[in-house]
Amino acid sequence: MPDLTENQGHYLVFWWHQVALGHLFLEAGTPLKPEEYEQEVMAAVAPALAQYARSLNIEGEWRKKVRDEKEWALWMDNLMAEYTTFPIPESVEVSVVICTRNRSSQLQRCLEMLQALECTPTEIIVIDNAPEDTSTFDVARQVDGVTYVKEPRPGLDIARNTGIHQARCPVVAFVDDDVVVHPQWVFHIWETFQDPEIAAMTGLVIAKELMTEAQVIFEKHWSFNRGYQSKRFDTRFFQDNIAFGPPVWEIGAGANMAFRKEIFEKTGYFDEILDVGAAGCNGDSEMWHRILAHGLVIRYNPRAIVFHEHRRDLQSLRRQIYFYMRGFITAALLQQHRHSNYNRLLHREFPKYYLQLAIKCFPKYQSRGRTIIAEIKGILSGYAFYFRNRKRSTKYPLPLVAHRNLQEVKN
Incomplete structure (x- = not known):
């Protein structure tokens, strides 16, 4: 004790x-x-x-x-x-994609961990997204077996799509450069897809540390942790929630997700007006929405584990939550346009929730109340961003890799 x-x-x-x-x-x-x-x-x-x-x-x-x-x-x-107690192969057919930008120290730690896993992936692909210098390239070229690709257009979902296009394995796994991966992470990714029914999967994300107020607030109120039980998300989940908008954000986190590569030919690639560098977030959950809308199955496997480093200061947390809400609203409006009914959530539940939360947290606005203003600003910005950029979105976005000035280096 x-x-x-x-x-x-x-x-x-x-x-x-x-x-x-x-x-x-x-x-x-x-x-x-x-x-x-x-x-x-x-x-x-x-x-x-x-x-x-x-x-x-x-x-x-x-x-x-x-x-x-x-x-x-x-x-x-x-x-x-x-x-x-089970035999673990030395390597499995999984392409691990790391989308990064100007974070060479985090990338170096991530690459070292991936190479030290009990079961290693067939390939590791580093997508250097609109870099300001050569630091990412310098780190990637020093690690054997790493494929470096420079993607000049900024945007996380643009980088993800480039990674999918470059991947040679039947399973494509995404991991953030600031996470610590469990020694058996890649094995459990691969193991999940031994069920031919599975089109995509997410895994457990545990807080790497909780040393500051901002980190505690995030873990208690915005956590990536989706629990310790295996879960199945399928057509039944989608249809049972269609009247009020399927809560696809419950499926997992983009910091720990994987896909069967072939499904992108059916569903389309990540929508490039979402996530970091654009709307700010929710490219992952919008993709899960599309997968379920196509009648495919997603599995949450809590044995595929990574440890996430949360923002340490309140200013960074507020900025993060602002973009979370901006991306959430943008994605919800896109999904609403694609015949999922989020009207009640957006126009009734949200105003009611934030009014009650503001009253509850008044007057000190501690703990959960620390990010209220950033959330409301993000919501309003999300509506504005959607109406400015909705014509750039397509129902089945495909990567225009052939038209990009990509630089690829394989070690």
Whole structure:
């Protein structure tokens, strides 16, 4: 049990070997008795354990195994054996794409980690997006097996599309340059696509650190973490939510996602008016919306894990959330145009939610209230951006790679 003091809280993630099972926030100044702590831990891991138990047809029995420590450990080993003891190939047919811009130190760390994985990808592609100098090229050329591609047009979704076009493997995985990848990340990406039904997947994103107020606010209210249970998103999910707009943002985060390359010929590529360098965000969720609209299946696999470094200061967080909301509104309006009904969310739920939130946070606007103004500004900017740029969007965007001045270097 952690030592709780008046000045230090805790964010705990619980694991069984290489599998994450749940997390727990323990606030500073609220010490727990051992039995209370045990109850909190069990509540945190209960949903994941219940799902693993159901897969072995022992639903309901697992709760009886927590009293005897040795029996509990043996039972857990048996329960998780399929996910903790298996042969891992040295390499798998996955193309890992890293879209980066002027962040050579983060890129170097990311490349070093990818090469040290228990299971490595067939190829690593670095897309240098509208660079201001040669620092990204200098880092990439020093790492064996890395393909460097310079994409002169700025925009994350432009860079993603270039990466898809360059990829040679049947599975294309995207990872941000500022994340730490789990040693088995690529293996679990590849493993997910052994099910031929899966068109795309996302994975678990855990906070790398929570040292500042801004990082805690992001993790509590804007987290990329979508839980520790496997989830399936398909036509049923899409149709059940079509009346009020499918909540595709619940599927995962672009910092940890992968696609079967062939599906882009059916759905089109990323919409280049979205995400960083354009609307600011939501190129990933708009793509998931399109995949589901085509009747395809997306899997959330919590065993494919990365650790994300959140913004450390409030100014950076507010800027991030501003662009999140601008991109969200732009994507929702695009999806509304494509026959998903987001009218109620945009024109009724949002105004009601922000009015209630402003009243609740008044007058100090601490914690959740720290980003309210940035969110509202982002929403308004999203409407303006959409109406200025909607003609640039197409229902099936395709990359114009042949018309770009690309520089490709393979080590």
